[in-house]
Each structure stands twice: as structure tokens, then as C-alpha cells.
Amino acid sequence: MRDDDTWTDSFRDPVRAPKETPARRRERPAFNSGMWREVAFLLVNFPLSLVGFVLTVVGLSLGAGLMVTIIGLWVLAGALFAIRGYGSVERGLVRSLLDEDIAEPLPVGTGRSGGGAWRRFFDVFSDGLAWRTALYLFIKLPWGIFTFTVTLVSLIVLWPVLPWIARGLSTVDRALASSLLAPADLTQRVKELEQDRGTVVDTAAADLRRIERDLHDGAQARLVALAMDLGLAKEKLSEDPEAAARMVGDAHGEVKLVLQELRDLARGIHPAVLTDRGLDAALSSVATRCTVPGGVRVNADLPGGSDRESRPDSAVEGIAYFTVSELLTNISKHAGARTATVDAWRSADHLMLQVRDDGKGGATEEPGGGLAGLAERIRAVDGVFVVDSPVGGPTVVTVELPWRTKNRN
Structure with a gap:
């Protein structure tokens, strides 16, 4: 199981993995709720695109026309802010009716220090998302008129092929929204960081x-x-x-x-045994202090000793050690388990941990709880934290950490 990379992939963070939406899972168009949501989207395309077109053309034209005065600068900035805000309406509609998960962007100027409102005012002129949204709203009007007309006609005279028509037209809308309304990858990464x-x-x-x-x-x-x-x-x-x-x-x-x-x-x-002998010995040491009646069995296939190059980064080792330590403490205090097992191994460029107990189960990541705190700490280094704990047990916690942190040369 440890050598199978597909097993590791099954525990990828759902936030980072591409979302499998109902639209993507459908193999062929059909008369169902998804189709009717697509039809609803195509019918509201025209009125919404008309509002967006007017906002874009009037706002940008008026701002550009008044650029000879300082008023034009304010009008153009206000128009870009309004266009950017209108993009949130479009993203919400795409998410709710087309099941296309498009992330919300950061506020203008995020990631820059100082400047306050003035910095945000000037940053909007170089904000790529604002200009891409303006392009989206500009080209959406003719497309919205076309989709409204075709969908309306299909409801009346092309009823048998309506699911295929709705799917084809809405696919174009998904592509437009994903390419023009989604925040840039770098911006999204800034938000995560x-x-x-x-x-x-x-x-x-x-x-x-x-x-x-x-x-x-x-x-x-x-x-x-x-x-x-x-x-x-x-x-x-x-x-x-x-x-x-x-x-x-x-x-x-x-x-x-x-x-x-x-x-x-x-x-x-930071335990000395972790620094001197590595994670394998450190996990064995922490396991001896666990008060589970039947003891804790440790199965670790990891490099240790003074060869730092073959071991995970020291920060990763520390996170792994304290994660296992806290999980074993939780098992001792709350699980009512008789035995526990700790597995640790390397899978490609990841350090894998799995802590299992035969206790009563029912463990969840409640906000403010110990497991939620562990999950936040692990995900802060692009790790994965998965809890499988049905009522009655057993409880299995799987952790995936990067073998090397990204800032390491």
C-alpha cells in the first residue's frame, strides 16, 4: 500500500485538487435538474449581460472622456471597482447554476504594505482581473443575446434536443467565466499564503x-x-x-x-532525539510515553542518523513529530483505545504518517478543537490531513507532508 502512488493521491487536499462538479460527472446531457439550471442561466444571460455591458461601456467611456481633468481619474477608478464587483455577481451565478467552482479574488492591493485607500485607488488601474472582467462583460452582451434566443426557440420548437443545446451553450459560458473571471494563480496563491x-x-x-x-x-x-x-x-x-x-x-x-x-x-x-537520530527514533520515543494499555506499535521506514540530506527537512520532521505526539495524547485521553499503531514512510516526495487506534471513534475536526488545530498547522505547509473516525471506531488519521519545504534550495 505504501508504494502505490495512487493511494497517496486519494488523500490530496480537496481545496487544492480540481473540484469534480456534477456538470463534469455527467456523461451525457439529459432532462434533469442540472439541465434546467443550465437553461435558467442561458435565459438570464441577456438581461444580466445588458446591465454589465452598460456599466462597462458607460463607465469606461465616461472616465476616458474626462481624463483631461482629475475627475476622469476618479470616474475611471470607480468604474473599474464597480466592474470588478459585478464580476462577483457573475461568479456567483456560474457557481450556483452551472456548478463551476470559480474562486473569489482578493481585494485590490492585497499583498502590498502601506498606502491604505490611496494604494488601493491606484492599484485598481493595474488590476488584471478588473480589466478581464470588463472584457467579459463587453463580449457577454452579443453572446447573451444569442444564447437567450437559441434557448427560447429550443424550449418551443427544438424540445427533443434541448439538453444537448443547453449543454453546448453553457459549456462556452463556463469557459468564458473560468478564463476571464477567475483570479490569477499567483493571486490565489497569495491568498493561501x-x-x-x-x-x-x-x-x-x-x-x-x-x-x-x-x-x-x-x-x-x-x-x-x-x-x-x-x-x-x-x-x-x-x-x-x-x-x-x-x-x-x-x-x-x-x-x-x-x-x-x-x-x-x-x-x-524540540526533542534532542529528533535532531540527533531522526524521526524514526523520535516516534519510537514518544510512543513509549503513551498510556494506551496495549501499547503503541511503531512501523517506520525512514532514514535517520546524522545524514541530513536523506532525511526530511527539519521543519517537516518537527511538524510530523508533534502531530503524532498530540494524536497519541488524544488517544490516551479520549479514545478509550486498547492499542494504537503509528506508520511512517516516504512516498515519492512526501512524508506519509498514519495513526490508528481501536477506540470508540467519533473524532471530528471541530472548529477550535485539537484536530482542527493540527489540520491548520499541516495545511499551512501544503500538507494533507484526513480523519476517518466512524462511531464505534476504529479511528485512522492520515497525514501527508512535503518531504522538502518549498523555500529549500
Whole structure:
């Protein structure tokens, strides 16, 4: 199963994979709800395209005609903003009636720092989507008149072939909308990166708060108490050596506890075994700390040791380690499982992880929950996170991570 690349493909992120719409799944036109939605779209093409055409021609012509004055600049910018906004109406109609999933674009000027409203005002003149939408609305009027006429005639006299006519005409509309109304790939990537950056920042802030809390409530409090005990022992050293010795012995025990807490805290930041010996050894180490009654079996086929070139990127190893660690903690606390299994292997340019337990199941990615947080962290590096947990179990969590991060040379 691990060597079969088609197995990996089945867990591709649905956000990044091409959406299989009902229109694409239909093998042949037929009299069904999809056809009637196509017919409805073709009939509203004319009135909507007329509004869009008037908006485009009047707005751009008026703005261009007044360019000799500063008013023309404002009129042209306003027309482009309005045209861009009207494109959202068209995208919504294409999505709802033609089942063509066209992503919404970012606001004008996204990705630039500073400038505020003035920056957005000037950016609209170089916004490719605004001009492509203007072209779409300009050519849509003659096409809308044609589709309205043909569809209306087909409803009356060409009824038997109506599904084929509707499919052919709506296919052209899908192509026009996908090519002219969809945001550019780079713009969409910027949107994804901004969302991922927010996830990474939130995760880093939460980790810092956790470390601060652990230091304040754990090691720091013990060190303060230890300093006070040693001060009292120093005062009693001359008058009651035996009591001072007992206090020093107690302080020695506290030092051991503080050291253990600091080791646990350091392991929570980045375990030494992960750096020195690789993910295989680190997963085996974290599995020994899981309190599942029947234990955790680890099956890892990964390179380890000091050969960094053969191992995944250190950031990927860290994400994989903490993902498995948190999943095993969830299994211990909530799953009611007797056994658990961790599988890790390489498939092409991806690191694959699968954590399975025989617990009660019913695990879901609820907003704000632990699994949702893991999923956000993994998807922030273009990974895939899939949970299969029917009620009654078993629960299987599959993770796919890039073997190398994209910013690595």
C-alpha cells in the first residue's frame, strides 16, 4: 500500500485538487435538474449581460472622456471597482447554476504594505482581473443575446434536443467565466499564503504562551522555593547542622525535579532525539510515553542518523513529530483505545504518517478543537490531513507532508 502512488493521491487536499462538479460527472446531457439550471442561466444571460455591458461601456467611456481633468481619474477608478464587483455577481451565478467552482479574488492591493485607500485607488488601474472582467462583460452582451434566443426557440420548437443545446451553450459560458473571471494563480496563491501565515503566527503565539506558562508555574516556582530553602539552610548551618543537612537534601531533590521539568519542556520545544537520530527514533520515543494499555506499535521506514540530506527537512520532521505526539495524547485521553499503531514512510516526495487506534471513534475536526488545530498547522505547509473516525471506531488519521519545504534550495 505504501508504494502505490495512487493511494497517496486519494488523500490530496480537496481545496487544492480540481473540484469534480456534477456538470463534469455527467456523461451525457439529459432532462434533469442540472439541465434546467443550465437553461435558467442561458435565459438570464441577456438581461444580466445588458446591465454589465452598460456599466462597462458607460463607465469606461465616461472616465476616458474626462481624463483631461482629475475627475476622469476618479470616474475611471470607480468604474473599474464597480466592474470588478459585478464580476462577483457573475461568479456567483456560474457557481450556483452551472456548478463551476470559480474562486473569489482578493481585494485590490492585497499583498502590498502601506498606502491604505490611496494604494488601493491606484492599484485598481493595474488590476488584471478588473480589466478581464470588463472584457467579459463587453463580449457577454452579443453572446447573451444569442444564447437567450437559441434557448427560447429550443424550449418551443427544438424540445427533443434541448439538453444537448443547453449543454453546448453553457459549456462556452463556463469557459468564458473560468478564463476571464477567475483570479490569477499567483493571486490565489497569495491568498493561501496569507491564510497560512495567520495560522503559523497564531500557532507560534500559542506555543510561546504555553512555554511561558510552563516556566512560570513549573520550573520558575520550584527555583524560587529552592532559593528560599537554601537560604534557610544557610542560616541553620552553624546552629543546627543536622537540620541544615536535611534541608540541603530536600533541596537536592527539588533540583532533580526542576531538571526533569526543564528536560520535558525542552522536549516539548524540540526533542534532542529528533535532531540527533531522526524521526524514526523520535516516534519510537514518544510512543513509549503513551498510556494506551496495549501499547503503541511503531512501523517506520525512514532514514535517520546524522545524514541530513536523506532525511526530511527539519521543519517537516518537527511538524510530523508533534502531530503524532498530540494524536497519541488524544488517544490516551479520549479514545478509550486498547492499542494504537503509528506508520511512517516516504512516498515519492512526501512524508506519509498514519495513526490508528481501536477506540470508540467519533473524532471530528471541530472548529477550535485539537484536530482542527493540527489540520491548520499541516495545511499551512501544503500538507494533507484526513480523519476517518466512524462511531464505534476504529479511528485512522492520515497525514501527508512535503518531504522538502518549498523555500529549500
